[in-house]
Structures are given as structure tokens and as C-alpha cells.
Amino acid sequence: MRNRRHTLLWMKDLLEHMSQCHDQLQWASDGQTESFLTESLLGDLVECQKLCATLREHPDRSRSSRQPVLS
Secondary structure, eight states, X not given: OHHHHHHHHHHHHHHHHHHHHHHXXXXXXXXXXXXXXHHHXXXXXXXXXXXXXXXXXXXXXXXXXXXXXXX
């Protein structure tokens, strides 16, 4: 579970960074800044894709073994 938690926290940080880059990109007025921000976004997307693949390859087995709680 610790590895899954770490992966999800890392993904959250990446998504927050992407949101900040997106906000900055809306106000960017020169080509160099736009290029830097889009490259940063693309790098973050690649990292998010890797994290998603990691989660897909190693699902949290403890969740699948839990029985639903009826109330």
C-alpha cells in the first residue's frame, strides 16, 4: 500500500504542477515562455502516463480482497 500511496501522491503533485503551468500558459505572451511551459506540460504528461502504467501493473490487492460493508 505504501508504494501505491507514494505513486498517487506523486501523481497529485504532477497534476498540480500541470495546473499551474496551464494557468501561466494562458497569460504567456512570448514564444520562449510558451515553449518552456508546453515542454514542461508534455514532460509531466509522460510522467503521469508512467505512474498510471505502474498502478495498472500493480493493483492494490488488499482492496480486491475486502468484502463490501453492508449497512
